Amino acid sequence: GENVEQHPSTLSVQEGDSAVIKCTYSDSASNYFPWYKQELGKRPQLIIDIRSNVGEKKDQRIAVTLNKTAKHFSLHITETQPEDSAVYFCAAPDGNTGKLIFGQGTTLQVKP
Amino acid sequence: NAGVMQNPRHLVRRRGQEARLRCSPMKGHSHVYWYRQLPEEGLKFMVYLQKENIIDESGMPKERFSAEFPKEGPSILRIQQVVRGDSAAYFCASSIMTGEDGYTFGSGTRLTVV
Numbered sequence: 001g002e003n004v005e006q007h008p009s010t011l012s013v014q015e016g017d018s019a020v021i022k023c024t025y026s027d028s029a030s031n032y033f034p035w036y037k038q039e040l041g042k043r044p045q046l047i048i049d050i051r052s053n054v055g056e057k058k059d060q061r062i063a064v065t066l067n068k069t070a071k072h073f074s075l076h077i078t079e080t081q082p083e084d085s086a087v088y089f090c091a092a093p094d095g096n097t098g099k100l101i102f103g104q105g106t107t108l109q110v111k112p
Numbered sequence: 113n114a115g116v117m118q119n120p121r122h123l124v125r126r127r128g129q130e131a132r133l134r135c136s137p138m139k140g141h142s143h144v145y146w147y148r149q150l151p152e153e154g155l156k157f158m159v160y161l162q163k164e165n166i167i168d169e170s171g172m173p174k175e176r177f178s179a180e181f182p183k184e185g186p187s188i189l190r191i192q193q194v195v196r197g198d199s200a201a202y203f204c205a206s207s208i209m210t211g212e213d214g215y216t217f218g219s220g221t222r223l224t225v226v
Contacts, residue, residue: 001170034214043203043217044155089155097168099145100215102155 002027002094006103013080014111021106023090024072033066033073034100036089044089048075080110114139116206117186118218125194125225133189133221137206144187145215146179149201158202161187194225 003026013019025033034049050057050064050073057064063076077084087107091100117136125131137144146158157171161181172179176194181187191198201222205215 032213036217043219045217046214049214094168097160098209099157099160099168101157102147104154 001096002030002092002101004090004092004101004103006090006106008106009104010107010109012109012111015080015082017080019077019080019084019108019110021075021088021090021108022072023074023092023103024070025092026071027092027095028068028071029095030092032093033064034091035064035075036091036102038087038089038105040086047088077108080108082110082112084108085110116141116204116216116218118204118221120221121219123221123223125223127195127225128193131191131194131198131223133191133202133204133223134186135189135204135206135218136186137204138216141206141208141216143207143209144181145205145207146187146189147203147205149203149220151200155203158189191223194223196225199223199225 006023031052035047036044037047038044048059048062048064050066052068061078066073087105089105090103094101116138119134142162144161147155148158149155159172159179160168164183176192178190201220203220204218207213207215
């Protein structure tokens, strides 16, 4: 089945700096890669996703890049703000049933 | 659209009691997934269901845990004879198709076993 590794586990940046979170996956057949943001005590919420027919997708300050050859994808947040502080999870579908397998999570802290 | 509804939001059970967690998917979603999240940890897959069928229960502990998604009514995650290690947040998610279309999560049920 699919295995998803996420790094780093914690990330601290100054407000206004960029943040990058990276994930690798194992199943070369995977073709959908979402990112979720979870604020303390709340539900995970989808913030951006990418499919394997594109290499990059951008939505305002958030972008995701995908390298299918290397089997890794990354989340990029530019001009970080304190409200970006949260736990971020990447995910990839399991090839057998399509259920999402999540990375271990990255705790992002944006210091004012 | 009310989104994915989970109840109760908080549940306290004594060791040995049963816990029943409910999840109503978004309207039009027929795929339901349950995940467990321990404090400061990630989302661990438990079970994937469609109406009246368990598609994948590879993440479910072999004993005490069961899940169903009947033809009528919400999906139920049932934990019998709870132990302190069962204390966690349990999230339900739903999707239109398989997870390849992204999930919508419910607010979760926070189970505390005392």
